[in-house]
Amino acid sequence: xxxxxxxxxxxxxxxxxxxxxxxxxxxxxxxxxxxxxxxxxxxxxxxxxxxxxxxxxxxxxxxxxxxxxxxxxxxxxxxxxxxxxxxxxxxxxxxxxxxxxxxxxxxxxxxxxxxxxxxxxxxxxxxxxxxxxxxxxxxxxxxxxxxxxxxxxxxxxxxxxxxxxxxxxxxxxxxxxxxxxxxxxxxxxxxxxxxxxxxxxxxxxxxxxxxxxxxxxxxxxxxxxxxxxxxxxxxxxxxxxxxxxxxxxxxxx
Numbered sequence: 001x002x003x004x005x006x007x008x009x010x011x012x013x014x015x016x017x018x019x020x021x022x023x024x025x026x027x028x029x030x031x032x033x034x035x036x037x038x039x040x041x042x043x044x045x046x047x048x049x050x051x052x053x054x055x056x057x058x059x060x061x062x063x064x065x066x067x068x069x070x071x072x073x074x075x076x077x078x079x080x081x082x083x084x085x086x087x088x089x090x091x092x093x094x095x096x097x098x099x100x101x102x103x104x105x106x107x108x109x110x111x112x113x114x115x116x117x118x119x120x121x122x123x124x125x126x127x128x129x130x131x132x133x134x135x136x137x138x139x140x141x142x143x144x145x146x147x148x149x150x151x152x153x154x155x156x157x158x159x160x161x162x163x164x165x166x167x168x169x170x171x172x173x174x175x176x177x178x179x180x181x182x183x184x185x186x187x188x189x190x191x192x193x194x195x196x197x198x199x200x201x202x203x204x205x206x207x208x209x210x211x212x213x214x215x216x217x218x219x220x221x222x223x224x225x226x227x228x229x230x231x232x233x234x235x236x237x238x239x240x241x242x243x244x245x246x247x248x249x250x251x252x253x
Contacts, residue, residue, distance in 0.1 A: 017042075017084065018083055018084065019083070019084065019087060019088075020042035020045065020046060020084050020085055020088050021042075021087040021088040021091065021093070023038050023039065023041075023042045024039050024042050024043065024088060024093055026038075027039035031109070032109070033106070033109040033110045033111055036102070036105050036106040036109045036111060036114075037106045037109075037111040037113055037114060039102050039106070040099070040102040040103045040105070040106040040111070040113075040114055040117075041113065041145070042088065043088075043093070043094050043098060043099040043102050043103075044099055044102075044103060044117065045084070045085070046084070046085035046088050046089060046094040047094055047096060047099045049081050049085060056075075056078035056081070056082065059071070059074065059075055059078060063075070073198065073204070076198065080195070103117050103118065104118075112138060112143040112146040113143060113145040113146040113149060115138060115146070116138050116143075116145075116146040116147070116149040116150050117149050119138065119150065138150060143184075145185075147180045147183045147184065147185055148180050148185045148192075148193065150176075150180065171219075171223060171226060171227050171230070172230065174214055174218075174219070174227045175227045175228075175230035175231045175234060176231075176234065177193065177210065178210065178211060178214075178227065178228070178231045179231050179234040179235050179238070181193075181209070181210055181211070182231075182235055183238075187209050187210040187211070188208065188209050189206075189207065189208055189209065191210075193210055194209070194210055194213065197210070197213065203217065203218055205217040214227070
């Protein structure tokens with residue numbers, strides 16, 4: 001099932017940019033929310049990748065011994081990193097302090113994505129988590145980029161007693177990721193989620209979307225069923241919270 005709630009317009013062009021330095025430079029000196037968010041997202045991605053410009057120099061000579069049969073995946077990662085973040089890192093524009101400051105600026109300017117990055121990640125059960133007013137606002141925004149960030153952060157959240165063994169496991173991560181797909185995240189074969197799954201985790205395939213990848217190449221039928229049940233519990237809780245928030249907002253007018 002797909003969400004009937006339309007997603008809002010959000011910063012375009014970022015996910016498929018070849019060079020994130022260009023995005024950072026274009027945003028320098030600007031104070032509008034979109035520019036600040038684009039800059040923060042670029043810096044955040046390159047920090048998350050955590051590589052240095054010369055980290056991949058010796059892949060052909062040292063790679064086979066270090067990575068074995070994972071070398072092709074690592075080479076793909078290296079090419080993607082250098083294409084998107086190499087110039088940014090070489091110019092010293094992606095250090096942690098700069099990145100933290102950029103995210104804080106974007107959040108102050110109203111970026112829902114930046115607020116999602118800064119959302120605290122305490123362990124909470126799904127009902128309690130989705131009842132949190134700030135969490136509810138983040139999901140109610142229907143911002144695909146923000147929901148993607150939340151999905152990455154929430155894999156350690158508890159589900160309920162029936163599925164408590166999923167907490168902190170890859171299955172929990174997959175459930176949150178699939179939920180984020182329902183709310184507008186780009187989970188197609190050309191989207192960042194599928195790209196990162198291949199580059200970082202070696203989960204590469206020919207599926208049209210992330211659900212298809214899990215079904216075809218990652219999970220057994222039983223595992224996928226459990227993930228989908230947890231995904232549905234997440235979606236139900238979020239929609240319930242969104243409905244309550246909308247009702248309160250209407251009553252306040």
